[in-house]
Amino acid sequence: MATILVVDDVALDRHLAGTLLEEHSGWSAVYADDGREALSLIKLKVPDLVLTDLQMPEMNGLELVEAIRRDYAHVPVILMTAHGSEDIAVAALKLGAASYVPKRDLARDLVPTTEKVLGMARVSWNQQQVLDCLVETELRFVLSNDPHHVQPLISHLQDHMTMMSLVDKGGLIRVGTALHESLINAMEHGNLELSSELRESEDIEAYRGLVETRRHLPPYQARRVLVTARFSRNEAVFVVQDDGVASTRPNCQTQRIRPIWENRAAAASS
Amino acid sequence: MDRVGGRVDLLKQMVGLFFKETDKLLPALHTAIAQQDMVKVQRNAHSIKGSASCFAAPPAVSAAVRLEFMGRDGDLTGAEDAYSLLELEIERLRQALTTYLQDTPHSSVSGKKQD
Known part of the structure; x- marks a missing residue:
């Protein structure tokens, strides 16, 4: 079972992304309106993946990626990009976001991209487990x-x-x-x-x-x-x-x- | 329809949510303009822009962007006119969505204007 935190200040985008994810067997979605609420939820229960919009009030997606990379480095982040957010998306990818999906292509690309990123995160997690045993x-x-x-x-x-x-x-x-x-x-x-x-x-x-x-x-x-x-x-x-x-x-x-x-x-x- | 992968069930949910959201956000934006609350003007206009963007509606998106920028720049000169235009464009979009769903087989708009 994988928990995915969907972060977006627009209710329609949250609903669309969350619905597409929850239709996938073994995935459940939790929701936050902006980066600040997302961090509060992550503190309570660390999700397996964070899917976030970039342009949000309070704390935007770039600041959220920065905070997650700093405090929860093993949690991968996928960006939802819209027209006009290209520059901030590039900055977020440089900061360590795992991937991105244009909002207009959510229905087609969200599930395969999430599968890929979760798969890579599992391999990376398993490798880290092995490295933890290396003396x-x-x-x-x-x-x-x-x-x-x-x-x-x-x-x-x-x-x-x-x-x-x-x-x-x-x-x-x-x-x-x-x-x-x-x-x-x-x-x-x-x-x-x-x-x-x-x-x-x-x-x-x-x-x-x-x-x-x-x-x-x-x-x-x-x-x-x-x-x-x-x-x-x-x-x-x-x-x-x-x-x-x-x-x-x-x-x-x-x-x-x-x-x-x-x-x-x-x-x-x- | 592209945005929901051609799925009528998802489109109906999205349209219902759009009605619900704009019923809430438009009055909130209008109040924020009257109160000269720049943060709320920017935030509500941004959310309306995001909601309208889901349906590829450039006139409604542009009208919302105009108010979002007014809030961001702290200058509400012409905001009432901009709001009237936004309200008009949102209403046009609602009608277009309703008509589209009525013409689409096995569908009806479940989220029609809520009080």
Whole structure:
């Protein structure tokens, strides 16, 4: 049984949407006149899905989507759009609304769109249930010295941290910045033996040219960067090792990230 | 009919609800104009606009939009004339809907003007 909260200040639209949904086996509809009433109802009983108009008094659909994404992130939102609400619909989709149905097409598209979104939400919920059982995982990457691989790798690691609820948005940015620095350091200063002074010099194009040249030349081209990422309930640990000359600088850096519930996403280098 | 997927049963329900809603919203809008209550002018006109939009009725929608904008902008100059036009367009729409349903097989308007 799925409960769908229909939010619209126009009684006819509420009735049409609610009737179409309730004709589907296993679905029931509850109703709110605007975003504020919708949030009050959600507080009392969280629905499986919210279907909302965009232009409403008190609290409009955009503000409602924002509040739901913030406080009830697992509840998907479908927008009902009308002529003139295109801009606000785009903004709501960017904020995380799952889909939209033009009001003129409710009879044709509402049920299939709702089925699709509820299906995706169930898969996502089940995945989260499995992830909640994950206690530890370790990933290992062996990178050549191509700087283009740095950002995709960081994004991948950030996704893992998000999945395991280890850091908040601010923490993700800090981790990303620290990892970027470590990886570039390992590639360019470790494996390619380019000095920090040269990097900070005014001629950045010449420096980039040198990176490009050296990474294809022996002995540098055979050198690799080994990245180990270990995620657990208590922390995330990143170890970045390069094959550079260890006598001139440390060629292993470790970053340890504490989870958000300890309220200290501290990074320490060793 | 497109909006209800060609279903006469749903259309009848919607028409009944339209009569009920406009019976309530039009007097409320008129009172709000008389009381210079901009928020209620905007809100009631917006709801009438939304109700009329369900039946693809551009003249009624335009008349409601005009009053909605007056409320939003806090300027009710010409609001009485705009209201009269809206009332006229809503009445035309009601008549058109009633005629349509009378001409449609196995149908009658269940929500005819309520007191």
